[in-house]
Amino acid sequence: MQILVRHELEEAKKNRDQKEFAYEEISDIYHEWRQKKNLLNSANKMIEQLKILPEELAVYYEQYKIQKKDYIYYKHLKDKLVNSRIIDLFTNSGWKDGLAAGNGFYLKKIDELRNRLSQLHIVEQFHDINNPNSLIRWALSVQRNFTKEEESLIYHFQRYGMDKPNQPKPLDRYVCFPEKLLKNKNIKPDTEGFWINLGGVNEFVNYITKEQLCLNNDRETILQYFQSQVANIEQEKKAIEEELEQWNKLYDIVNSLDAPARSIEVYIHKPEIKTFQEIAVLNISPEQIQHSVKSLAEKDLIEQSEKKAKEELALRYEQFTQNKAIIETFPSLIQRISSLLNRISIKIEPYKADWNTLLLTQTIQAYKEDDYINADNKTEFSKDELTILSTALSRCDELMQSVINLKNQKNHLNMIEAEYISLYTDLPSINSYSAVSKESVEEANKLHIQNSIAYINQYTNMVKDFIPNEQYKFETSHDFKELITNLLPDLFPEDMIIEEEVVDRIKKKLEDINEKNRELNNKKISKIQDLLTEVKRQIEAQWDEIRRINRFFASGRKKISGVYNMKLEKTESLQFPVSWLSQFKYKTSLENMEDIFEGSILNELNTQVSIREKIMKAFCEMTNNYSKDITLEDLLNPNSYIELSLDMKNHFGRNNKGSTGQTYAAIALLCIARLSIIGNKNKAQEEGLRFMPIDEAEGLGSNFDLLSDIAEKYDYQILTFSINPLGKYSEQHVYILNRNLDAEEDVNYAPIEIRSRNDIDPELAKFINLSDYGS
Numbered sequence: 001m002q003i004l005v006r007h008e009l010e011e012a013k014k015n016r017d018q019k020e021f022a023y024e025e026i027s028d029i030y031h032e033w034r035q036k037k038n039l040l041n042s043a044n045k046m047i048e049q050l051k052i053l054p055e056e057l058a059v060y061y062e063q064y065k066i067q068k069k070d071y072i073y074y075k076h077l078k079d080k081l082v083n084s085r086i087i088d089l090f091t092n093s094g095w096k097d098g099l100a101a102g103n104g105f106y107l108k109k110i111d112e113l114r115n116r117l118s119q120l121h122i123v124e125q126f127h128d129i130n131n132p133n134s135l136i137r138w139a140l141s142v143q144r145n146f147t148k149e150e151e152s153l154i155y156h157f158q159r160y161g162m163d164k165p166n167q168p169k170p171l172d173r174y175v176c177f178p179e180k181l182l183k184n185k186n187i188k189p190d191t192e193g194f195w196i197n198l199g200g201v202n203e204f205v206n207y208i209t210k211e212q213l214c215l216n217n218d219r220e221t222i223l224q225y226f227q228s229q230v231a232n233i234e235q236e237k238k239a240i241e242e243e244l245e246q247w248n249k250l251y252d253i254v255n256s257l258d259a260p261a262r263s264i265e266v267y268i269h270k271p272e273i274k275t276f277q278e279i280a281v282l283n284i285s286p287e288q289i290q291h292s293v294k295s296l297a298e299k300d301l302i303e304q305s306e307k308k309a310k311e312e313l314a315l316r317y318e319q320f321t322q323n324k325a326i327i328e329t330f331p332s333l334i335q336r337i338s339s340l341l342n343r344i345s346i347k348i349e350p351y352k353a354d355w356n357t358l359l360l361t362q363t364i365q366a367y368k369e370d371d372y373i374n375a376d377n378k379t380e381f382s383k384d385e386l387t388i389l390s391t392a393l394s395r396c397d398e399l400m401q402s403v404i405n406l407k408n409q410k411n412h413l414n415m416i417e418a419e420y421i422s423l424y425t426d427l428p429s430i431n432s433y434s435a436v437s438k439e440s441v442e443e444a445n446k447l448h449i450q451n452s453i454a455y456i457n458q459y460t461n462m463v464k465d466f467i468p469n470e471q472y473k474f475e476t477s478h479d480f481k482e483l484i485t486n487l488l489p490d491l492f493p494e495d496m497i498i499e500e501e502v503v504d505r506i507k508k509k510l511e512d513i514n515e516k517n518r519e520l521n522n523k524k525i526s527k528i529q530d531l532l533t534e535v536k537r538q539i540e541a542q543w544d545e546i547r548r549i550n551r552f553f554a555s556g557r558k559k560i561s562g563v564y565n566m567k568l569e570k571t572e573s574l575q576f577p578v579s580w581l582s583q584f585k586y587k588t589s590l591e592n593m594e595d596i597f598e599g600s601i602l603n604e605l606n607t608q609v610s611i612r613e614k615i616m617k618a619f620c621e622m623t624n625n626y627s628k629d630i631t632l633e634d635l636l637n638p639n640s641y642i643e644l645s646l647d648m649k650n651h652f653g654r655n656n657k658g659s660t661g662q663t664y665a666a667i668a669l670l671c672i673a674r675l676s677i678i679g680n681k682n683k684a685q686e687e688g689l690r691f692m693p694i695d696e697a698e699g700l701g702s703n704f705d706l707l708s709d710i711a712e713k714y715d716y717q718i719l720t721f722s723i724n725p726l727g728k729y730s731e732q733h734v735y736i737l738n739r740n741l742d743a744e745e746d747v748n749y750a751p752i753e754i755r756s757r758n759d760i761d762p763e764l765a766k767f768i769n770l771s772d773y774g775s
Contacts, residue, residue: 015323023313023320030309037306040299043292046281054296061289064282071276073263080253086246095254096268099261106251110244117240119159124233133161136226138178148207149194150182156205157181314563314650405589459483517606524611525602528618529585531636536581538638545677546570546644552673558710560662561703564648566669575630576640580622587622646670660696665703668692672714690716697722 047053052060081087094105131137135158139146146154160173175181186197193206257263266273282289295302420427459478463471467486474483546568552558553566560566572578587601604621608614612632619635620626634640648656648666658666672692692711697704697720711718735751 013327016327019316019320019323023316026309026313026316030306030313033302033306033309036295036298036302039291040295040302043296046292047296049281050279054293054299057296058289058293061282061286064279067273067276068278070262070266070270071273073257073259074266074270074273077253077257077263077267084249084253086250086253089246090250090254093250095264099254099264102254102264103251106247109247113240113244113247117237117244120233120237120240124230124237133163134158135160135162135175135178138162146182149187149205151208152193152205153181153196154178155208311563462487521602521606524614525588525605528611528615529588531615532581532584535636535638535641536578539578539581539641542638542642543570548677549670549673552677553669558669558706560648560656560658560665560669560706561701563650564656564658564662565650566666567647567649568670569645569647571643571645573641573643575625575627576634577623578641580619583622584618661700661703664694664700665707668694668707669710672710672716676714690714691719692716693719693721695721 043054043057047057050057050060078087081090093102094109095102135154139154157175157178160175162175162178164174164176165172184196184198188195188197188202190204193204195202195204254260254264417427456478459474462483463474470486473486549568553568558566584601601618601621605614605617608617615632615635616630619630646666648658648662650656656662675690692707694700694704694707700707708718710716734754736754737751738749740747740749
């Protein structure tokens with residue numbers, strides 16, 4: 001491997017500038033197409049939001065700009081009218097027929113109001129009875145009653161006054177001789193009044209109305225009437241002046257608009273403009289909309305070019321980064337590999353036979369040259385190999401430690417045997433029991449009778465001294481068992497108890513219990529060590545399988561959509577740290593017994609009875625994890641100590657969630673890797689039929705070609721399910737499955753195979769008229 005790595009390093013240095021230039025060149029091309037793709041994506045979002053076809057965008061944009069401009073005209077005019085409180089005046093004016101008509105209406109209206117104001121000014125003067133020029137004042141000065149016709153003439157000619165105008169204009173008049181006017185008899189009555197002859201000119205005069213006060217009333221009433229008339233005229237003048245101000249303000253508003261004619265037209269004739277809503281995506285410049293229209297027209301070209309440039313960029317970047325990584329990391333890798341190999345060879349030299357046995361039973365996989373040559377990322381591959389070598393080095397340390405432990409245990413056993421022989425000459429045999437004679441039994445019986453008398457006396461005294469209230473129980477019986485049962489009911493429940501041995505038996509019983517507990521506890525600890533060692537071995541086996549699966553993903557052409565690499569990521573569980581498995585074995589091993597009894601883990605475990613309790617207690621104490629949700633099954637499950645995640649990453653290291661087709665292809669790759677590596681116990685291709693079912697295969701795109709290549713390499717048959725036949729392959733059988741629409745029940749009928757003329761067996765062809773099937 002060192003030779004391959006050194007050769008790879010030399011080639012990487014030669015190709016450094018070439019790969020960097022190639023990457024920078026394709027990077028510029030990709031960013032250019034990427035900008036166009038971003039513009040296309042924005043345009044697609046725009047037409048999706050607007051719910052229009054791509055070819056309708058330009059026209060839709062122009063219509064929107066017109067509507068927006070009209071709305072601005074409408075809103076500007078309306079806001080000014082509302083703020084000035086003359087919106088009703090505008091609505092009922094001549095402007096509803098357009099700008100020209102409105103301006104003409106305005107001029108006419110202004111003239112009318114001004115003329116009326118002038119008339120009121122004149123009438124006001126002559127209605128003032130304090131004015132010497134007033135005809136009414138003259139009438140009141142005449143001390144007589146007036147006829148109806150005379151009163152009508154006075155009211156009619158009151159407007160002209162009695163003084164000659166200083167600057168006369170056409171149609172100006174004044175009453176120079178009021179008495180002569182009243183004496184004019186050339187009067188011809190009519191319906192509502194009469195005609196009076198003014199010397200060749202007849203003028204019609206209305207009779208006085210009910211509202212006009214009769215001049216024959218008393219002077220006070222007449223004065224009050226004309227004062228009220230003057231007040232009414234003043235009020236009308238004020239109303240006309242206010243109306244004039246409103247019309248002038250309206251005229252100024254209308255004619256100060258940017259486009260008054262269009263504003264009026266929109267306001268009056270397009271009420272639908274009130275509901276106009278701005279569309280944010282269309283608030284862009286005409287140049288931007290032109291670019292969007294162009295990108296939509298070139299959609300296929302942009303997407304294909306951007307995809308092609310992206311794939312090329314990924315390839316160039318991967319080549320560039322791998323080349324750079326080789327140059328930066330391989331020198332240190334070469335040094336580390338050499339160092340590890342030297343250290344391993346030195347350590348295993350004394351234990352070659354044991355080391356070869358360990359390799360057969362453990363999960364360390366030997367390095368294969370083909371794996372390195374076919375690896376896509378040789379840097380990651382080399383790092384994985386370093387990990388394997390580091391694991392092998394730790395195996396060396398573990399093996400050496402196991403050998404030392406075994407030697408220590410043998411020495412300990414030899415020491416115990418030597419000590420036992422020094423005390424008892426020979427090692428114990430299962431048949432070595434002492435003999436008992438008849439004479440010794442008789443002698444023991446005599447001694448028993450003598451001791452019985454003394455026993456009864458002492459028994460009676462003990463009852464009197466310690467349980468006097470219970471003497472009635474022991475009047476006819478001197479059973480020591482009953483005595484001890486009453487004296488020490490918790491300590492002596494057994495049937496046979498000897499007085500002389502009570503203290504010794506208590507002590508011995510306690511020692512026996514402690515010794516048995518110690519032996520049992522040691523056996524349990526040993527059993528726990530074996531269990532946890534096996535758990536750790538299984539975890540390390542899974543680590544190696546994960547590396548092999550990642551090596552499978554990295555070798556050959558196994559990229560999803562030609563861009564994304566599969567990787568099975570492992571992380572150690574925070575809740576279940578792997579380190580505690582090794583720590584338990586170390587802290588409970590034989591060579592560490594000297595430190596165990598001073599606050600050691602064994603002291604903590606002595607209080608626990610069952611293996612389950614001891615394991616749970618050890619885990620809690622060594623990890624400080626006292627969660628009640630953790631079970632023994634969790635601690636003995638190797639899967640609890642590893643957290644796995646399957647990722648699809650591009651050459652930038654960014655994760656890809658994946659489309660339906662990409663996800664399906666990823667799952668298929670993982671399944672094949674698992675069956676080929678984990679499920680293959682014999683390390684060789686097993687006999688049998690292997691199937692790869694793919695549903696909705698049409699949605700996989702280019703990933704179907706990837707799965708097809710992998711299936712061919714690993715001897716899998718592909719079963720696809722799709723609405724239409726998928727692709728053209730040399731070895732393919734097509735079946736069609738039709739639903740029977742006439743059947744009431746949903747029944748899957750047998751599929752029909754679609755065959756061609758080339759599928760006809762030569763022997764069968766003899767019995768078939770081939771002309772019926774075409775040439």
